[in-house]
Amino acid sequence: MTTNQNEFYKGKVAFVTGAGSGIGRATALTFANAGASVAVADISEESNRETAQLIEEQGGRVVAVKCDVTKAEEVKMALDRTIKEFGRLDFAFNNAGIEQRNAAVADFEEEEWERIVDINLRGIFLCMKYEIPLLLKQGGGAIANTSSGAGVIGIKGGAAYTAAKHGVIGLTKSAALDYAAQNIRVNAVAPGYIDTSMMERFTGGTAQGREQVIAQEPIGRMGQPEEIADAVVWLCSDAAAFVVGHAFIDGGQTV
Ligand code: NAD
Numbered sequence: 098m099t100t101n102q103n104e105f106y107k108g109k110v111a112f113v114t115g116a117g118s119g120i121g122r123a124t125a126l127t128f129a130n131a132g133a134s135v136a137v138a139d140i141s142e143e144s145n146r147e148t149a150q151l152i153e154e155q156g157g158r159v160v161a162v163k164c165d166v167t168k169a170e171e172v173k174m175a176l177d178r179t180i181k182e183f184g185r186l187d188f189a190f191n192n193a194g195i196e197q198r199n200a201a202v203a204d205f206e207e208e209e210w211e212r213i214v215d216i217n218l219r220g221i222f223l224c225m226k227y228e229i230p231l232l233l234k235q236g237g238g239a240i241a242n243t244s245s246g247a248g249v250i251g252i253k254g255g256a257a258y259t260a261a262k263h264g265v266i267g268l269t270k271s272a273a274l275d276y277a278a279q280n281i282r283v284n285a286v287a288p289g290y291i292d293t294s295m296m297e298r299f300t301g302g303t304a305q306g307r308e309q310v311i312a313q314e315p316i317g318r319m320g321q322p323e324e325i326a327d328a329v330v331w332l333c334s335d336a337a338a339f340v341v342g343h344a345f346i347d348g349g350q351t352v
Pocket of ligand 1: 114119120121138139140141144165167192195196215243244246287288289290291292293294296347
């Protein structure tokens with residue numbers, strides 16, 4: 098079934114976490130461009146407000162909510178605010194995350210392990226826990242969760258991140274099965290290396306660091322955040338109505 102995308106997104110509402118930067122910001126802008134109203138959520142109020150401003154500048158409808166995805170109360174409040182502002186929820190992009198720390202398993206600090214898994218995995222569980230009842234109430238919707246190429250293959254020195262991102266794919270598959278019959282489709286994006294501020298920190302911003310990363314991408318370049326954004330917005334459309342429980346888009350990194 099082909100959809101006139103703008104007609105499809107008009108009057109619909111997307112909730113995006115980690116919207117203050119990189120992939121989340123690009124996705125919030127892409128949803129808004131497609132015609133959806135967008136609730137942008139991030140732990141950083143300042144960068145979240147910048148995203149909201151960019152959406153307003155292009156004539157979109159947006160509300161900015163401060164939200165640490167590891168805190169159930171903040172997740173609930175952010176979703177309450179979304180409903181108060183726009184009256185409904187149709188799509189959720191659970192994307193907030195932090196990068197890996199480079200340490201072999203035996204050298205990993207417990208607190209670091211907990212922080213990385215807490216934000217990257219439990220944060221997605223908490224978001225879905227409070228999004229799904231809202232979607233069920235109105236008869237369905239679509240969710241995309243951010244995993245990573247590191248959710249498909251191992252990364253040397255990246256134990257906590259890799260475990261969390263593999264967990265996101267498992268969680269996505271279970272949620273997809275739990276709710277497919279109730280008209281909620283749950284999928285994941287598993288991005289390869291994407292040119293964002295996270296990547297800047299990961300490579301130390303050096304040409305050599307970037308080259309090392311690009312060498313792992315068969316396509317011979319990093320991805321752009323907009324390429325993930327397009328995939329997320331497509332996953333939420335009814336052009337993807339038969340896509341359930343999948344994780345993809347990495348420039349060939351995991352092939
Ligand atoms: P980014 O650092 O540019 O953006 C991440 C955003 O998440 C920031 O705005 C940050 O403030 C927010 N955030 C962090 N902790 C939060 C919390 N507890 N609650 C709410 N918001 C929080 O990074 P990005 O590259 O855009 O990454 C977005 C997602 O994509 C992450 O889950 C990341 O693991 C994943 N990812 C990134 C790449 C890449 O190469 N950049 C590859 C694979 C997966």
